[in-house]
């Protein structure tokens with residue numbers, strides 16, 4: 358066992374610094390107080406992640422020297438925001454960030470381009486809005502996902518409440534966050550509560566790596582639940598939540614050329630009633646805490662523990678830790694992922710509006726003043742903003758009376774509420790990659806829209822224009838836009854070069870597989886042309902692209918490019 362206390366000498370540097378400063382305070386407050394400082398020390402760059410921050414630099418500007426900026430990620434359980442919270446975030450993007458809000462694939466919002474001198478105020482104001490950034494990143498439980506769409510079952514509200522309960526229960530307890538960001542002082546180490554602090558749940562060295570939880574209500578898998586370390590799959594009978602099937606061991610991240618790392622979908626291990634979800638969450642989290650690999654951060658996720666020790670072992674450990682016995686999993690089926698665009702009735706009779714946001718980037722441009730329009734909605738209407746894991750936003754709880762006014766407001770800003778996105782664009786995801794992400798090997802958010810246009814044209818020429826293919830792109834293999842669950846994915850290898858993965862399905866219950874390893878931008882469409890043509894000709898009635906490629910192309914002899922992978 359590799360528990361925090363018994364972790365051997367081979368542990369990573371991250372483990373050593375967590376053990377040395379379990380409050381996670383580092384020297385963050387001192388850096389913030391120094392008007393001359395524009396960056397954090399190397400160790401503090403690890404601590405600030407637990408506070409929801411990343412130090413980055415604008416990679417477009419590197420030739421003229423590094424300009425340090427921060428990325429700040431909110432912690433927004435289930436992605437639900439009040440109008441006042443939206444207003445705060447909208448203001449802060451303009452006054453403290455780069456003028457945009459980036460909706461993430463985990464129902465949160467990121468600010469990019471925050472300079473050191475603005476950081477303290479930004480985080481304080483997020484907290485004043487009653488949201489937080491604590492544990493948005495770092496070796497802890499991250500933002501907990503919940504299904505955002507209020508159209509199918511009243512049980513959605515109970516499931517959302519459970520999501521918030523779990524998120525609260527797994528929050529790290531250090532006082533450093535409050536001292537640094539709210540009080541604006543160094544953590545008082547003369548106070549024994551701080552001096553001898555060890556987190557009661559996480560222990561001295563927290564988790565070996567990040568930990569992710571999602572709630573979902575079948576048949577819509579709109580959160581990609583099986584890509585999470587822990588999934589709660591709601592079982593709803595007669596509009597009532599009766600419990601959850603538990604899924605463990607999902608994750609997307611991998612590294613090029615390292616077979617020890619791979620994407621994995623979570624295994625369903627049994628059923629529990631809603632009153633036991635906190636026990637289960639803590640049991641699975643501590644399983645990761647105690648058995649995760651603390652010597653190799655690339656191999657430190659729970660999915661590797663589950664894969665290597667086996668599901669039977671994991672189920673028994675979780676049962677023992679939670680003090681329960683799982684019932685057999687109840688039948689459930691996922692038929693599709695994705696969001697609903699446009700106006701739809703909620704189960705309570707009110708309305709919600711699904712708004713498409715290309716790659717989650719909320720901004721104004723010449724054609725469409727999307728950011729301003731959302732801001733004005735938050736100023737004028739008592740609605741709820743719900744962020745989706747597909748990087749979109751829903752305006753929920755709209756009354757009959759307000760629907761028309763919201764339509765008018767959006768139209769006045771060039772925002773469509775019908776036919777908002779073509780099928781490929783509407784189902785696509787791209788991670789931020791360049792210029793902010795320090796790990797990007799290739800473009801993603803800035804590159805995918807143009808590629809989608811070319812692919813849609815190819816689909817039309819091939820004879821299936823107007824149909825959807827779920828396309829996802831990431832600038833590196835870490836998997837932030839969950840590419841390995843897409844029907845067609847592009848994973849960055851080097852500038853202008855991508856791997857092509859084929860074969861995911863509509864419900865995100867099957868991983869795709871590598872098809873081509875290193876395709877240059879100008880070769881992408883020519884490589885896919887024969888595939889699209891064959892798909893149009895050979896598919897069975899109603900057969901999706903991912904299902905067809907999984908059944909055909911991927912079982913044919915490997916091309917030289919794939920063989921070299």
Ligand code: SRM
Nearest residue numbers: 461462463465608609610787788789793794795835836837
């Ligand atoms: Fe991610 C690291 C962006 C969801 C797997 N992710 C990063 C960093 C912080 C880069 C870094 O470490 O320096 C990226 C910041 C880029 C930037 O400039 O903003 C980053 N990840 C994102 C976001 C913003 C992508 C997006 O398009 O929205 C998502 C923020 C979610 C949130 O609000 O919490 C985001 N990241 C994901 C997901 C999807 C999910 O959770 O459903 C995954 C795959 C699922 C998983 O965890 O397995 C994901 N991100 C990673 C990894 C690989 C972890 C691994 O197991 O190996 C890294 C690399 C790392 O942690 O060292 C990473």
Ligand code: SF4
Nearest residue numbers: 788794797832833837
């Ligand atoms: Fe950065 Fe890679 Fe994540 Fe994209 S997938 S945001 S390039 S870490």
